[in-house]
Each structure stands twice: as C-alpha cells, then as structure tokens.
Amino acid sequence: MTQPSRRSSQADPAPSPAKLARVRTVAQDAMRGARWWTLLDLERILRADTEFWRDLWAPSLAIAAHKVGLRNARSRLDEAIDAGFHQTDLFEPELSAAFGADPDWQRVIERARANVPVPALRLTAWPEPGPAAPLRLDRAEAHRVPQLLPRLPRPGEGAWETAKTLLGWTAGLWRHANARINAGDALDVLEQVANGARYSCVEYSIVLAQGLNALRVPARRVWLRRGDYHDGIGQGHAVAEAWIDDLDQWVLLDGQHGAYWADEHGKPLSLPELQARGHPARPVHVGARELMKDPALWAAYFAHASVSGIAWEPKGFVPVFQDGQVLATERLVRDSADAYPRLSDLAIGVTAIGGAPAVELKPVHPYAVAGSWNGETITVQGRQRFARVLDREPGEHRAALAAVTPYGPLASRELRWTAS
Structure with a gap:
C-alpha cells in the first residue's frame, strides 16, 4: 500500500464545486470500504470543505489515522472538538475503539458534549x-346559498345578535303543523311557506341551521328524544344549535318556539349543559310568539339527543324510534364532549x-x-x-x-x- 507523500494541517485552496463533489464521493466510499490511506490522501482537500470538515471529515480522519498507526492520530479529533464538534455518537464504536484507552478520554467526551449549542429558537x-369527532354542519348546497341569503335577515354586529335575530325570524315564518316537506333545503321550505305551506319542527330546524351557516355562524340540526322514545307518539323534537363566537360556546336554539334556554344568571346553555341539569332551565323567547307553555314538558326531550353526524349515549343506544324508524348516525360515542369541538x-x-x-x-x-x-x-x-x-x-x-x-x-x- 502506498503511503501518502505529505501530511499537513494546511488546507488546499477551496476546490471548485464540481471537484469538491467528486472528492466527497471518493472520501465517503473510502470510509465505507475501510480504505484508510485513500481517505488520508484527501486530507488537504477535505480541510477546505468548510461545510463538513468539523463534523465529518476531521473525526473520520482521526479514526483513519489510528487505523494505519500514525502518530498524533487523535489531534484531528481534538481540533474538531476545539472547533465545536459534539456528535461523537455518530462515530461510535470506532472512536472509543481508537482512543478509549487514552487516560483523558472521558474528559474529551465531556468537552465534546459541552459543545452542544443552545437552540437559537x-x-x-x-x-x-x-379531541372531538369531525364536525359536520347543516349547510345548503354552495350554489344555493346566493339565493338563500337575500331571504334572510341581515346579520347583526355579533354572532349572538345574528343568531337571536334569525331565531325570532324563523319562529314567525309560519304556524306549526305536522306536515313534512320530506326533502329539500331551507330555500325549498321558504318557497313553499311563501305559497301558504305549514310545516313541523323539522322544517324550522332546517331553515334555522342552514340560514345561520349562510350568515357564517356554524350551526347544525339537533334531534331530541324523550326517555322512552322507542315506543309511543310525540317522542321527538327537532331543534338546532350554533357555535356563538362572542359567547365562545355552543347554544341550543328552538326554531319552532323562537327560544333558547338560559341558566339562573341568564347565560345561554348548550345541549350538554341542559342534559346535565337536575331541573328544567328557563326558556327565553325572542320570537313573536311564546308557545312553550310548559318548560318541564319540553325539558323531557333532553333525555336523549343526537346532532348532525354523531350521537352519544353513556349507557347504551337504542337505534329504533317510536314508529320503527332506524335512528341512523354516522358515529356513535359515549361522551357528548366528543360531539362538541371548541x-x-x-x-x-x-x-x-x-x-x-x-x-x-x-x-x-x-x-x-x-x-x-x-x-x-x-x-x-x-x-x-x-x-x-x-x-x-x-x-x-x-x-x-x-x-x-x-x-x-x-x-x-x-x-x-x-x-x-
């Protein structure tokens, strides 16, 4: 094996990018192939590689110099540590095999570890x-929204004022009847109402939820059910709920009655808050009619509930409604918190x-x-x-x-x- 003709700590002038790329490739191949003299012959050029000298070539050359028995082999490693090298673990076990017997080796490792800089940021x-399940809102199709918007009241200064205005407006559109449109969106309902049609709580919830979303207030429909909803009549009620920006919370809204529910201090309540109460909350009417004559009767509908895309039941879900209809839901969870992203x-x-x-x-x-x-x-x-x-x-x-x-x-x- 031919030994290098010169050894110097001086670097060659900076090589051209093309030459440097070739030298790096040769050096890497020499390291992988344990061709130590080939690597050592490239030392002067590698010293000019300012990007990699301290952290790659200097420790590699220290190992190579030890492998061929050169004196002062560790000097290259000491030079790198003096310049800030600290990644000794990348060169183990070769570094310890080469220099671990040196009496000051532990201090060398500590010097290297002390070089780890404080992160700049x-x-x-x-x-x-x-954590929450994916949110699904009740919105009219995008191409229908421009036709729906002119029919709605103008938005207020805040989301809560906007929601209350739309709630009262929705309640006053028609007098409740048990007829169902069975298909269609808020625009269809409004067009039929303009022709004299009257509908159920379901259609109020459609108009309210889709109208709120058209006004950029996140809203979805809510299906409330009494405790024994799997049998009998009148076991369900449809309402809506909205995320109110300025209240930083969800609020339940009853489009049929033009009402929301509040606690003893006047704070509007969400559906989970209403379900957790031991006694009925106070309905607050914003529409032209006060139709909720018996709050306790309507509070019974908070026993079970689901919203667009998700239903929750901590004790077990009954998937059939009073008339045998399957209560389909996209996702079933135990905790209502999963249905209420903030x-x-x-x-x-x-x-x-x-x-x-x-x-x-x-x-x-x-x-x-x-x-x-x-x-x-x-x-x-x-x-x-x-x-x-x-x-x-x-x-x-x-x-x-x-x-x-x-x-x-x-x-x-x-x-x-x-x-x-």
Missing part, C-alpha cells in the same frame, strides 16, 4: 385543539417565510377569515395563510393567537418561545 407552549381552538404549524422560522395559525372554526397575533390581523403571507415570522430577539416571547371570523376575533390562545 425553541417553542415552549402552543395551542392544541381538544371552535375557538386552533392549532399551529411551523413554516418558513423568507427563510425565517414562522408559525402558521390553523383555526378550527370553519368560517375563519384571518388570524390575530397580539391583536394584529394577519391574512396571507406568501403561500402561507395566517402566518407570522417569529421574533428572534434574545429572550422569552409570548403571543396571543386567535382566529378571526366575519364577526371578529375569537378567544385567544397563548404561544410562547425563547430565542438566543
């Missing part, structure tokens, strides 16, 4: 959406804007139109929606993140990070 806290939640992604680390807001709310970062609205930047570059000023940082809907920003979530 670390996210320490970020928002995560709670629509002010958001997730984050990490992306790059102009080569700099950035955070991308990923709202849960289906009608989010922007993000908010410490109160500043962010929309689209480059290819990212709702993204913002992270502050790299050394220290600890915090930001209040929120989704923004047509009714304004939602409840905020905190992001924290450190920079050094």
